[in-house]
Amino acid sequence: MRDIVDGLLAWRTAGIPFAVATVVSTWRSAPRQPGAAMAVNAHGEVLGSVSGGCVEGAVYAAATEVIETGKAQKQTYGVSDGDAFEVGLTCGGTIEVMIQPDSALTGLDSVLSALGEGRPVAAVSVPGAQMVVWPERTEGTLGDAELDRSAGQQAAGMLAHGRSGAVTACEREVFVQSWAAPARMIVFGAIDFASAVARIGKFLGYRVTVCDARGVFATPARFPDVDEIVVEWPHRYLEGTEVDERTVLCVLTHDPKFDVPLLEVALHTPARYIGAMGSRRTCEDRLRRLRESGVPEEALSRLRAPIGLDLGARTPEETAVAIAAEIVALSWGGSGAPLTDLTAPIHGS
Known part of the structure; x- marks a missing residue:
């Protein structure tokens, strides 16, 4: 919703x-x-x-x-x-x-307000009744105190993990729809490719941050649609900001003085996706520098570099589509292969 x-x-x-x-x-x-x-x-x-x-x-x-x-x-x-x-x-x-x-729809105005502000909330529904579950409280009733208690507990757990679906509470089926705070996309490097990646990140529903140490490039005029612009050395910012299992990190600076210390930090976070831009030669040199700095092979295996899927992209916008496609494929277990070449169900079984 x-x-x-x-x-x-x-x-x-x-x-x-x-x-x-x-x-x-x-x-x-x-x-x-x-x-x-x-x-x-x-x-x-x-x-x-x-x-x-x-x-x-x-x-x-x-x-x-x-x-x-x-x-x-x-x-x-x-x-x-x-x-x-x-x-x-x-x-x-x-x-x-x-x-x-x-x-x-009990608490509808509160739910809509929370969604607009990116705050976590869940709605527990049966036909004709709804209860709203916040991380710290509940609002409304499904018509039975025991059902409210049981369904509310399950909804709180699902909200913590951002999951929605039908569950059974007190031998009744209820539907829990949870809206966790939007996942984060952090784009490092305030270049033209970053502007396109940030736009497609917003389109996909991420809370987008652009970070660059160069204040002349990291400006609202260049990135009018992002949620946050940070002027700071990328690795220092990443060390002090929240990164969880849903976070996407796009390293577009392709400059070793930024990339290497940043990726040393990034590869030890639980981020879902870590991608870095660069030519084959740039990526090989970057891996060599990271190995020399002591980053283990297990951590290096998480790095998607060169970033994105092979779409033959040339422009910043096309490259952003290639990056977004890789993020989506990794998030949902997609192969990235043409659907016409596959026989498995498109939406899973």
Whole structure:
């Protein structure tokens, strides 16, 4: 729902009733994962998507009915040869969608505010009721104290790990949608390639920081869309900032006086992705310097250098796509191979 926050806030401000449809379960090759959301308002306007187009028409009709009746619904959309181009999913999957009126979404304004500010929050839902779980408190009820306690505990654990999905609490199925704070992308080197990488990082939902020791290059005018600009020696900044298992580090300076001390620090962090730009010769020289400084081979094996997938990229924007593609592939276990050459399910089993 993070991607439709601005639209929902506008509807709330204007007092327009709406319904939110959320994917709560998927089977086989479903195009969107649990948590994907689509909203329909009383004027017929639509935000978001639950299936990439396959069943949006049916969900739209159901959401319109929910707005009119004020009663939540749970719908399942699957596929067979006979209905693939009517309501079902042509990809062969099945999704379960919960559709709720805004009046049933307890704490909606608080949730939307948290999402807009990047603060962690989770929503626990059953048809017609919602409870909001924060790291330090809960708000609302699912209608039963014991159910609230059990579901709230599970939601707190899922929020800590940024996971969403259906769970069983007190022998009832509830849906937990958690929104952890956005993962970080830190781009080192305020060059033209960094501007393109920062833009695509924002597009992917990262909280983006650009760091460079040269203040003349690291300016808001050159990087208007990033969340933070830091003028500091890269390795010093990295030593003092938070890096977790979701963090992405893109080293674009390709200058050994910056790269080597920075990567000595980076390769000992839990960052999910560490990539460094440079020619083959630059990358080989960098590895030699890192080995000489005592970085073990196990740590060096985590380094993606030259950074990005082989897309034949030339421009900064094309290079940013190649880098983003490698980050996505690493995050989800993708091979980076053309889908036309593969036989495995596109969205996993």
